[in-house]
Amino acid sequence: MIYSLWIFDRHCNCIFDKEYTVNQSTSIVNSKEQQSRGKLIYGMVHSLKAMSTKIAPGNTLRTLTTGKYRIHALFTASNLWIVIFSDLTHHELHERLDKIYELYLKYVVHNMLKPIDLRESENAKESDKITSPSFIKAVDQVLCL
Amino acid sequence: MNTTTGTSKTASAANTTSLASSKTIKQIGETVWKNRTVKINAELFTLTYGSIVSQLCQDYQRDFKKVNDQLFSMGYNIGIRLIEDFLARTAIPRCDNFVTTSEVISKCAFKIFLNITPHVTNWSNTKNSFSLIFDENPLSDFVELPMDASKELWYSNILCGVLKGALEMVQLDCEVYFVSDVLRGNTQTELRVKLNKVLKDEMPAGED
Numbered sequence: 001m002i003y004s005l006w007i008f009d010r011h012c013n014c015i016f017d018k019e020y021t022v023n024q025s026t027s028i029v030n031s032k033e034q035q036s037r038g039k040l041i042y043g044m045v046h047s048l049k050a051m052s053t054k055i056a057p058g059n060t061l062r063t064l065t066t067g068k069y070r071i072h073a074l075f076t077a078s079n080l081w082i083v084i085f086s087d088l089t090h091h092e093l094h095e096r097l098d099k100i101y102e103l104y105l106k107y108v109v110h111n112m113l114k115p116i117d118l119r120e121s122e123n124a125k126e127s128d129k130i131t132s133p134s135f136i137k138a139v140d141q142v143l144c145l
Numbered sequence: 146m147n148t149t150t151g152t153s154k155t156a157s158a159a160n161t162t163s164l165a166s167s168k169t170i171k172q173i174g175e176t177v178w179k180n181r182t183v184k185i186n187a188e189l190f191t192l193t194y195g196s197i198v199s200q201l202c203q204d205y206q207r208d209f210k211k212v213n214d215q216l217f218s219m220g221y222n223i224g225i226r227l228i229e230d231f232l233a234r235t236a237i238p239r240c241d242n243f244v245t246t247s248e249v250i251s252k253c254a255f256k257i258f259l260n261i262t263p264h265v266t267n268w269s270n271t272k273n274s275f276s277l278i279f280d281e282n283p284l285s286d287f288v289e290l291p292m293d294a295s296k297e298l299w300y301s302n303i304l305c306g307v308l309k310g311a312l313e314m315v316q317l318d319c320e321v322y323f324v325s326d327v328l329r330g331n332t333q334t335e336l337r338v339k340l341n342k343v344l345k346d347e348m349p350a351g352e353d
Contacts, residue, residue, distance in 0.1 A: 010314075012349040042349055060238075076232045077239045078314045079346055101233050109229045116226055 002143045003069060003085040006041055007104070007130070009117070010079040014038035016130040018139065029136060030129040045073060045083060062094065072097060080104070084143070099142045107135035167248045174256035177234050182257055191286045198300060209297035216299070220306020228311040231257065239315060243340050244268075246317065247275050250308070250338075259283050263336070274339035276324065282334055290328050299323045301334075308338060316344040 007016040017038055019028040028034070049061045064071040070090060074082040074097035082097050082104075108130055109116055198216065205211040231237075231254055240246040247265045255261050261283065267276035284301045299305075305321040312319045320339040325331035 010347060012347050039349065046349060058238075058241075076229070077237065078228055078232055079316075080229070098233075098236075105229055105233050109226045112226075116229075 001087050002090070003087065005085075005100070005139065005143060006038060006081075006083040007100075008038075008042055008081040008083070011117075012042060012046075014042065014129070018136070020143070030131070041083065042081075045071070045081065049073075049075065074098070074101060076101065096142050100139060103135060103138045103142065104130075107132045107138065167252065170245075170248045171252045171256075173235055173237065174253040174262075177253075177257050178260060181234050187283055187286075191283060194284050194303070195288065198298075202294070202298075207293060209294055213297070213299050213302045216302040217306040217309070220303035220308075221310040222306075223303070224307040224310020224312075225314050227258070227307060228314040231311065243273055243275075243317075246312075247277075247338070251277060254311075267335075267337075269339075274337065277336045277338065279334040279336070285326075285328055288328060295329050299326060300328050301326070304336065308336075312338075313344075316346065318342050318344050 002020050004017065004019045004021065006014060009015045014035070017030055017034050019031065019034070045061070045064075048064060052059050052061045060075060061073055063073070065088070068088075070086050070088055072084045072086065072090070072093040074094065080101075082100050084093050084097065086093060108114065111132065114132070197219075198212070201212045201215050202209070205215070234257065235253060237249060237253070240249060251263050251265050255263055255277075261279065261281055263277040263279045265275055266278055269275070282301060284304070288300060290298060290300065299322075302323065305323065308321045309319060312321075318341040320337075320341060322337055324335040324337050326334050328334075
């Protein structure tokens with residue numbers, strides 16, 4: 001099963017997170033309690049990513065497996081990160097990462113009246129995140145197949 | 146704990162691993178244009194842009210410097226979004242050098258969004274600025290500049306803004322401006338792109 005989804009923007013901020021672990025109907029979106037965990041995940045992925053590029057230039061981190069869970073990550077040239085935590089039964093989630101990037105495109109980037117850079121807009125707050133209900137719904141459909 | 150890594154980001158991007166060859170860049174551009182681009186009527190597009198420019202000229206009482214700036218800033222706002230669209234469709238990774246960047250802009254970006262391939266030329270010695278020469282420009286079909294505009298208005302200035310915004314989002318701080326335009330009576334339409342510096346990716350704030 002999928003445990004959680006995290007999206008980070010180019011300013012290293014978590015702009016979307018969703019937990020699926022509790023129970024799928026009451027999953028937690030953009031939770032305040034997860035803020036520090038988001039920072040830890042960013043730090044871990046950041047270090048591994050830097051490390052893998054250092055060892056082989058042009059190389060990118062794709063997946064990371066531990067004893068209990070697996071991480072799939074997508075990094076775009078614009079420095080948007082999409083990270084999925086899943087159990088060990090999922091081996092290849094990169095197609096779904098691409099789909100989520102397409103959904104981000106459709107519901108966030110193409111939504112011209114919403115700021116694309118959640119931190120640079122006027123009255124930006126530390127906690128500004130993607131809240132579009134259609135985005136959340138579409139993401140659920142991709143992840144809960 | 147073990148990690149697997151790879152040079153390509155996505156399965157669909159398997160062919161983008163060696164961006165060095167310009168043939169690959171051209172192929173990506175053509176494939177995306179053919180298979181993953183929704184086409185619209187060219188006249189509708191040209192006339193829509195024309196009516197925007199003409200409205201701006203009216204709004205700014207024919208102060209063409211202000212119209213240029215406004216077109217640039219509209220372009221910038223498009224560019225910072227359009228880059229995500231571009232990356233999602235092509236899955237191209239960061240370019241190693243500015244020469245590759247120029248190829249991607251001309252053969253891939255312009256191909257996908259406007260179905261044109263401007264020539265890259267006039268490289269500076271340091272390889273940090275180049276010109277794009279437009280043989281055709283879908284924005285300015287049917288257009289003749291009125292006398293009072295022909296010295297000051299850069300009719301397609303929105304393109305400069307789009308490039309500026311899009312390049313900035315992939316950490317390339319550039320100056321983008323028109324040098325000449327056939328609409329002004331010049332022999333060719335030339336757009337200059339000059340790299341100021343490569344911006345550093347932001348680092349996470351240290352834990353206090």
